[in-house]
Amino acid sequence: MSPGTISNRIRALRFENGEMSQTELGRRIGLTRQTLAAIEAGKYSPSLEAAFRIAEVFKVDLQQVFQWNSEGVSQ
Amino acid sequence: MSYREKLAWLSLTAMALTFGPYFAIAGRASAMDKAMPNLHLLWLFAIAAGVQVVVQGLGRLWLRHKERLEGGLQPADERDLAIEYRSVRAAYGVLIAGMILVGCVMPFNSSGWRIVNAALAMIVAAEVVHYATVVFSYRRYA
Numbered sequence: 001m002s003p004g005t006i007s008n009r010i011r012a013l014r015f016e017n018g019e020m021s022q023t024e025l026g027r028r029i030g031l032t033r034q035t036l037a038a039i040e041a042g043k044y045s046p047s048l049e050a051a052f053r054i055a056e057v058f059k060v061d062l063q064q065v066f067q068w069n070s071e072g073v074s075q
Numbered sequence: 076m077s078y079r080e081k082l083a084w085l086s087l088t089a090m091a092l093t094f095g096p097y098f099a100i101a102g103r104a105s106a107m108d109k110a111m112p113n114l115h116l117l118w119l120f121a122i123a124a125g126v127q128v129v130v131q132g133l134g135r136l137w138l139r140h141k142e143r144l145e146g147g148l149q150p151a152d153e154r155d156l157a158i159e160y161r162s163v164r165a166a167y168g169v170l171i172a173g174m175i176l177v178g179c180v181m182p183f184n185s186s187g188w189r190i191v192n193a194a195l196a197m198i199v200a201a202e203v204v205h206y207a208t209v210v211f212s213y214r215r216y217a
Binding site: 023026030031032035038044 | 076149153155213215
C-alpha cells in the first residue's frame with residue numbers, strides 16, 4: 001500500500017460560502033463542530049458518506065473538497 | 076473540548092478520587108486481614124462506590140446543563156462512535172486479561188479477599204483504560 005495524505009479545502013470553501021461556521025456546516029451534515037475542526041486540520045479522515053455530504057453542501061465535486069496526495073509516485 | 080471528552084475526564088477524576096484511596100487502603104489491609112466476609116473492606120468499597128455514583132451523577136448533570144447553555148447537546152457523530160469503539164476494544168482486552176489472571180491464575184496462590192479485590196481492581200483498570208483511551212483519542216484527533 002503506497003503512503004499518502006488527504007488534504008482538504010473545507011476552510012476555503014466555508015470562506016467562499018459566506019464564512020459559514022463550522023457549527024453551521026456540522027449541523028447540516030450531522031457532525032459536531034469538534035469533528036469538523038479535526039477534519040479541517042487533517043487529523044481525522046471522514047467517512048465517504050460524510051465527505052459526500054460536505055461536497056453536497058458546497059455544491060462541488062468531492063475532489064474539489066478532498067485531495068489524495070500520494071508520496072513516492074513520480075508524476 | 077467536546078462533551079464526550081469532558082465526560083471521560085469526569086469519569087477518570089471520579090475514579091481517581093474514589094477507587095484510588097480504596098485500593099490504597101485495601102492493598103495494605105488485605106495482607107493482615109483475611110477474614111471473609113471482610114465487613115471493614117466491604118463498607119469501604121460501598122462508600123467508594125457511593126461517592127463515585129454521586130460525583131458522576133452531579134458532574135454529568137452539571138456538564139449537561141452547561142452544554143445546553145452553549146447551544147444544545149449534540150448526538151454522537153461518526154468520530155465519537157469510532158473513538159468509543161476503539162476505547163471499548165482496549166478496555167475489553169484489559170478486562171479479559173485481568174479476568175484470566177484473577178480467575179485462572181490467582182486461585183492457585185491466593186484466596187479470599189485478595190481475589191475479590193484483584194477482580195475489582197481489574198474492572199476499575201479496564202474502566203480507566205476505556206476513559207483514558209477516549210481522552211487520548213480526542214487529543215490525538217483534535
